[in-house]
Amino acid sequence: MPDDATTFDVAGCLQRVRQRDQVAARELVGYLYPLVIRIVRSHLPRRVAEEDLAQEVFLKMFSRLEQYQGAVPFPHWVSRIAVTTCIDHLRAQKRRPELRWADLSENEAEMLDAVMTSESDVAANDALAAQELVQKLLAQLKPDDQLVLRLLDLEQKSIAEIAALTGWSHTLVKVRAFRARRKLQKLFVELQRKERA
Amino acid sequence: MNPKDPRHPWQRLVAGARRAREDRDDAAPYGFATRVAALALAAEGCGASVLERLAFRALGVACLLALASIAFNYSAPTRATAAEETVGTDDPMAVLLDV
Numbered sequence: 356m357p358d359d360a361t362t363f364d365v366a367g368c369l370q371r372v373r374q375r376d377q378v379a380a381r382e383l384v385g386y387l388y389p390l391v392i393r394i395v396r397s398h399l400p401r402r403v404a405e406e407d408l409a410q411e412v413f414l415k416m417f418s419r420l421e422q423y424q425g426a427v428p429f430p431h432w433v434s435r436i437a438v439t440t441c442i443d444h445l446r447a448q449k450r451r452p453e454l455r456w457a458d459l460s461e462n463e464a465e466m467l468d469a470v471m472t473s474e475s476d477v478a479a480n481d482a483l484a485a486q487e488l489v490q491k492l493l494a495q496l497k498p499d500d501q502l503v504l505r506l507l508d509l510e511q512k513s514i515a516e517i518a519a520l521t522g523w524s525h526t527l528v529k530v531r532a533f534r535a536r537r538k539l540q541k542l543f544v545e546l547q548r549k550e551r552a
Numbered sequence: 553m554n555p556k557d558p559r560h561p562w563q564r565l566v567a568g569a570r571r572a573r574e575d576r577d578d579a580a581p582y583g584f585a586t587r588v589a590a591l592a593l594a595a596e597g598c599g600a601s602v603l604e605r606l607a608f609r610a611l612g613v614a615c616l617l618a619l620a621s622i623a624f625n626y627s628a629p630t631r632a633t634a635a636e637e638t639v640g641t642d643d644p645m646a647v648l649l650d651v
Contacts, residue, residue, distance in 0.1 A: 380589035388580035396576070406581065410588055417592035466568075470561035477568025485568035492565070508566045536555040539562055543555075 365429045373420065384413055390430055391437050397505060398441035400448050401494075408444065412437045431519065438502070438520050445498035454495050454542075456549060463488045471547055495542055500535035507532055 363386050371379035388409070395408045415436050423432055456464055462484045469475060477485045489509065493501045506512045506520065507528075517528045555562045 375593055377589050377593055380592060381585040384585035384588050385580050388584070389578040392578050392580075406584065410584070410591075413588045414592055414595070417588075418595065466565075467561075470564050474559055474564075476564055477571075479571055482568055482570075482572035485565050486572040489565055489569040492562075508563070509569060511570075536562075539555050543561060 366425075369420070369423070369429065372417070380417065387413075387416075387430065387433055390434060394434060394437040395441060397510070398438065398445065398502065400441070400444040403444055408441065412440050415440060427519070435520055435522065439522070442498050442502055442521075445501065448498075454491055454546070456546070459488070459491070460484070463491070467546065468550065471543065471550070492539070492542065496535060496538055499531055500538060503528060503531045504535045504539065 363382075365383075365386075368379050368383050368386075372383055391409050391412050392405065395405050395412065399405055399408065412433075416433055419436070423429065459467065462481070466477060466481055466484055466488060470477065493505060496504070502521065503517065506517045507514075512520070514525050514528050517523070518525050521528070523531070553560050557563065
């Protein structure tokens, strides 16, 4: 959420946008860009430019503006458009490259080996490498599974927040999380087997 | 071990990943907002004119149908009148009385 939410008059801006005020439309994009780009960067599909995806999200937002009834805060409504747009792109990418130890950098391979063989935590200065490794592991899963684990484990959102963001029921979120974790467990077992081999 | 368990490799990895700070600038690139706003409002404008064009076409078709309907119904009474006159000249009484 943008930090200056209390100072930006969203309702007034929306009213002017509906009257085709281009200045208001520009202000709205500038206000919401940080929110949209954070979501896009978290769920960016392969070979898709973040700016192109952000543009697509905003164009969808404008085309559906008449559907916004004010039941939820406007940034929440836009977040949902951003998440569903990203997941549509992820679903369009049917083939997921298999993760091989050879594809990992030296640092990533060492880190993966360390977390699998010991119970030590990831060092603070390895945070970026851990982030890259997490993205590569998530990329092995189906788009819906990626999304639920990213939101639940990486962004630490609650089941209710994920349900609001995705439009899924609470039960569906829990079922998807359970299935995604089961697949992730199989992935770790497979990686361990390959490492020994 | 369940991936939900805090000791699971996955949970330790994501805990480490969460510590990574997002240092990338999240302000809109120069010109992005202007371009998107222009595209969005142009798309809305095109949408409205499409509806207008369809409405005008529908009006034109309706007018044509109305004219065709008038023309068809006008020709019917004309034939009926001509038929009545033909019957009138064949009436023997009319011929006799020279009406």
